[in-house]
Amino acid sequence: MDYSSTLNLPKTDFPMKANLAQREPEIQKFWADLGLYRRLLEKPAPKGLFILHDGPPYSNGDIHIGTALQNKVPKDIIVRYRSMCGYRAPYVPGWDNHGMPIENNVTKEFQKAKKKPTKLELRQRCREYAAHFVNVQRQQFMRLGINGDWENPYLTMSPEFEARIVAVFGELVQGGYIYRGLRPI
Structure with missing residues (x-):
């Protein structure tokens, strides 16, 4: 027996399947064409x-749940x-391109290749590595629909x-805020 005619089910024009693999690029193009971030900045304030x-994330790999849900989405x-x-309310995203996470990952790459890099080679590879993951993370944040000036981020x-x-460090030294002490902490 078919009971579907006895149920008061809602009617909708929405498809039963989201087909996100096909729809996501269309949605992203719609938002890009709309220029929402630019329009928000142009409206009267x-x-x-x-x-x-923005306290920036490290550019040391793909984004993770903490980067997305504890950093970018709330912001x-x-x-x-x-707005x-x-x-x-402009939002300029940024990345911390220095530090141990990046250096550790690059050092592991050199270890796998059984190569001992010079200091210059290590720094150059760290810079390349960081720049690569800035682009990767930028695309991932944009896929999450996060608004911002993605074309002009700040990079440390x-x-x-x-x-x-x-320059700021020099000002702190001249002001007497930076000094050498026995137990500075």
């Missing part, structure tokens, strides 16, 4: 400017909310960024 400073929600509340390995760090 009667409440002024809201800046959310995206906050920035979008502030809807009348603020101009850029010469301008490194020069600014040295």
Whole structure:
């Protein structure tokens, strides 16, 4: 016996299968063509400017659940909310391109190849490795639908960024905030 005619089931035009493998590129193209991030920045901002400073993830591999759900997604929600509340809320993503995670991964590559790199070779390979994963992570974050100025991120390995760090460090030294002590911590 067929009971389907006795049920009050909702009617919808939505397909029963999402077909995400086919639909995802279409959705991404729609968002890119719409230029949502640019449009949000162009709209009037009667409440002024809201800046959310992004503590960047390491560019040392694919994103993981912590990078996405504890870092980028909450920031995206906050920035979008502030934008809807009348603020101009730019979001400039960034990456930490220095540090042990990147150096450890590159060192493992050299160990697998049974090669002992010079300091220059190690630094160059770390830079290449970090740049590669900046691009990988950028694409992954964009696939998650996170809004931002993805064409102009800040990278801690850029010469301008490194020069600014040295300049600020110099200011701290001149101000007497940096000193050599017996037990500084």
